[in-house]
Amino acid sequence: MVGYASVKITRRGRLNVGNATLQNSISSSSVAVPPGWSITQSISEFGNTIATDNPDLSAFKRDGGKIIIWHGLSDQLIFPQGTVDYYRRVLRTMGGPANTESFARLFLASGAQHCASAAGPAPATGQPLAALVRWVEHGKAPTVIPGATIDPTTGVVTDTRPICLYPEFARYSGHGSTTQASSFVCA
Numbered sequence: 001m002v003g004y005a006s007v008k009i010t011r012r013g014r015l016n017v018g019n020a021t022l023q024n025s026i027s028s029s030s031v032a033v034p035p036g037w038s039i040t041q042s043i044s045e046f047g048n049t050i051a052t053d054n055p056d057l058s059a060f061k062r063d064g065g066k067i068i069i070w071h072g073l074s075d076q077l078i079f080p081q082g083t084v085d086y087y088r089r090v091l092r093t094m095g096g097p098a099n100t101e102s103f104a105r106l107f108l109a110s111g112a113q114h115c116a117s118a119a120g121p122a123p124a125t126g127q128p129l130a131a132l133v134r135w136v137e138h139g140k141a142p143t144v145i146p147g148a149t150i151d152p153t154t155g156v157v158t159d160t161r162p163i164c165l166y167p168e169f170a171r172y173s174g175h176g177s178t179t180q181a182s183s184f185v186c187a
Contacts, residue, residue: 052086053086055086055089055090055092055093055094056093056094057090057093057094057103057104058094060103061094061102061103061104065103066103066104066132066135066136067103067104067105067132068105068107068128068131068132068135068142068145069083069087069104069105069106069107070106070107070108070109070123070128070145070163071083071084071106071107071108071109072108072109072111072112072113072114072115072116072118072120072122073108073109073110073111073112073120074110074111074112074113074118074119074120075112075113075114076113076114077114078114080108083106084106084108084166087104087106087166090104101141101165102141105141105142105165105166106165106166107123107128107142107145107163107164107165107166108163108164108166108169109121109122109123109147109163110169110170111149112147116150117147117148117149117150118149120147120149120161121147121148121149121159121160121161121163122147122148122149122163123145123146123147123148123163124145124146124147124148124157124160125148127145127146127147128145131145142165143164143165143186144162144163144164144165144186145162145163146160146162146163146181147160147161147162147163147170147181148160148161149161158179159178159179159180160179160180160181161181161184162181162184162185162186164186164187165186168186168187169186169187170184170185170186171184171185171186171187172184173185
């Protein structure tokens with residue numbers, strides 16, 4: 001996992017994180033903002049629309065919303081602990097796991113980087129959306145999302161593993177291939 005010691009916003013709206021430079025999407029591509037705006041001004045203006053820090057999802061739940069959140073634990077761009085902390089606040093605000101899991105579920109992918117497999121599997125192509133559709137249309141809430149590690153040079157799936165409902169993780173059962181999801185259980 002990559003860790004960064006410093007974070008700063010440059011005058012040109014770029015986010016410098018350690019040795020990596022990431023484009024500041026709030027001020028450059030997600031919304032149109034006047035030249036010269038700071039990240040603070042952007043957050044103040046657009047935070048109510050695009051921010052993800054409010055753990056009170058009561059209106060979303062009341063309106064019948066369902067959400068699947070997944071995060072790679074080796075994400076080099078967005079630190080996964082922020083997602084875990086947010087979900088824990090949602091759990092507290094919404095009345096615990098039973099109330100929250102009726103409409104919002106978190107899945108953590110060990111070894112997955114930002115939206116992709118790496119040392120470990122990420123959700124297999126189309127699986128989070130398929131799970132959400134099954135949940136919304138058939139009432140079948142996901143407890144596992146199928147994961148796959150894909151060789152970036154060949155596009156070949158090199159291993160599969162279940163991505164388990166938080167707080168569980170895939171554990172090797174002690175039998176079978178360590179590259180096959182069937183050899184793992186959520187615990």
